[in-house]
Amino acid sequence: MPHFKTSYLLSISFISALGGYLFGFDFAVISGALPFLRDQFGLNEYWEGFATGSLALGAIIGCLAAGRVADKYGRRPGLFLAALIFGVSSLAMAFASGLGLFITARFVAGIGVGMASLLSPMYIAEVSPAQYRGRMVSINQLTIVLGILITNLINYSLRNSGPDAWRWMFGLGAVPSALFIIGVIWLPESPRWLLKAGKEEKGREVLKKIGGEDFSVSSMELIKDSLKGNQKISYKAVFEKAVFPAVLIGIVLAVFQQFCGINVVFNYPSNIFASIGASKDDQLLQTVFIGGVNLFFTVLAMFLVDKIGRRPLMLFGAAALAILYVVIAQLLAVHSALVGLFLLAAIGTYAISLGPVTWVLISEIFPNHVRGAASSIAVLCLWAAYFILTFTFPVLAKWIGMHNTFYLYSGICMLGFLFIRTKVRETKGKTLEELESVFTPH
Template sequence: MQHFKTSYLLSISFISALGGYLFGFDFAVISGALPFLRDQFGLNEYWEGFATGSLALGAIIGCLAAGRVADKYGRRPGLFLAALIFGVSSLAMAFASGLGVFITARFIAGIGVGMASLLSPMYIAEVSPAQYRGRMVSINQLTIVLGILITNLINYSLRNSGPDAWRWMFGLGAVPSALFIIGVIWLPESPRWLLKVGKEQKGRAVLEKIGGPEFSSSSMDLIKLSLKGNQQVSYKAVFEKAVFPAVMIGIVLAVFQQLCGINVVFNYPSNIFASIGASKDDQLLQTVFIGGVNLFFTILAMFLVDKIGRRPLMLFGALALAILYVVIAQLLAIQSALVGMFLLAAIGTYAISLGPVTWVLISEIFPNHVRGAASSIAVLCLWSAYFILTFTFPVLAKWIGMHHTFYIYSGICVLGFLFIRAKVKETKGKTLEELESVFTPH
């Protein structure tokens, strides 16, 4: 039986996943800061949506840049650049002198988020043995939700620090950014990228550190076979007939993960709970509960993704959210305090299914030779969908009523369930090379 050096594998996976922590920080910090930003800058629903969604616009640029950096220079330099951007943008947001400066800094933060959202799960997938890959890639989602929870706790602790509390909320992001920069310096390069660019000895050394000589030899044979004849790759290759079906599945799953609507609960809890009469303190406290539930069920998902499998969890998540959103819509319509309980149920459902599992699938369904470019396109679409969701929510809530928006998200979840049932195949336990024959026709 193959024995792996799990301590080494875990350490490099957690360091790479610090990008996920910073993703979670920039994603969550706005929820606590919005009540202060509304007062500071006099935001209406359009500027509120744009200030929140500007992160996604930067993330789109980050995804495009990360795909090129990952394929040309390697995964490690891309992670280092993302860490640097996180640190600089956190300080820029904290010291923003006006709304324009703040939005520009949040856009730049989005570039780092986009790069990390692509490169962290890709890196972990490429260093992980097949039987552990789902659990290892889920570490990235775990650090995202840790970032969300810790940020929500800090936001709540700063709630009574005066009108400039939001500056501390954003500025504290420089601390984990510095830790990420230090960690990336220690990381090895992805062995699959090293073999792709002809650095066989370095690739072999990394694989041996993960699983020993036998694992290294067998992995190298599979990687070389999958890369044979495919050394020169451009974005055009992603749209070739043999690859595009897998790319389309990745794109639809990425878009669905956002348009399913759960991120309005993460980003706009103050709006939602204010609509049922909650105070500002209660609004911030609810973000802590949301972060705690998110963390618990993400940890549970890490143990289930390689046992139950990706497809059953995705099907469960889509259908359960569709049902929960109908209940939430009805409770919002009558301004019932019970809405909080069902919102937490929706968070838990997402955290055990669509949240982590979508990232696992995106990291593993693309062929080796186009993984960087294909992943960047899928994640780019994910961030585009996130911008659409976060920009439109305050506007839709004002135009048609907050409860009606949740009916829309329920309908989207039904469509997502039907797509997953028809197109998504199970991937657990298969090597990245074996999956090429599952998702790409020959």
């Protein structure tokens, strides 16, 4: 039995997952800033949706760039570039003099988010032993929700700082960006990428640091076997008959994670709670409750994902959200204050299931030789779905009513449940190399 150096594994996983923290920051900061941005720039529902969703448009570019950087130059240079983009864009948003400059800066921030959303979980999956992989990859989701909670707390504390409070909200993102840059300098390269690039000795050393000599030898054999005959990588390879079924599953899961609708609760709590008569202070306070519940259930998911498994958690999340959304829709229709309680229940459900587990599955189910390209396509689709969701929510809420919008999300969750039940197989406890035979036909 290999003796894993868990302290080393945890340290490199947490450093990589700082990309998740910055993802959470850029994702959440808009919810506290929107009430100020509406006043600053006179946003209508279309510009509100575009200002929110522009992050996703940048993330699409980031995913495409990250996939190429990750496969050609390594996971570590990609993480460093993402960290640099985070820092520059945070300051650019803070000092934006007009709506056009602000949206451009948020688009650039999205490039960093897209790169980190792909590379952080990919890196963690590739350095983690099979029995720890689900828990380790979930660290990325943990840092995302920490970023959301801390950002919401800062936003709430700045609520009475005047009309320029939003500038401080965005500008403070430069601090964790600097920490991420410093941390990435210390990270080792992914051993799987090193072996694929022909740097066998360096890959051996990283694996020895993680699990000792025996683990290094056995892992190298598995990795090299999975890479035989697959040294030339291209996006075209992702659509080959042997690979595409796994890619399609990854795409559908990524799109479903967004179309399930929960991110409208994260991004538009001020709209939702304003519809039942909550004050601006109460709207911002609700974001703190949302962040706290999100954090608690994400931590719980970290302990369950390698015990209960991925598939049962995904099935639970889809079914429970479908039911909760029906209740939320009915409460919104009568302007009941109880809607807050059920929204928190929906957040908790998502945080223990679809939120972290989707990222775990995306990091696991693709074959080694196309993981960078396949992951980038799946995460690209995730961000495209996020843009559609966040852009359309203010418009749908005005056209068909906010309560009817949640009925729509409930129907999508029912369809997601059926897809997971029929197409997704369990992955817990299997090495990345063993999973190639699970998700790809031979």
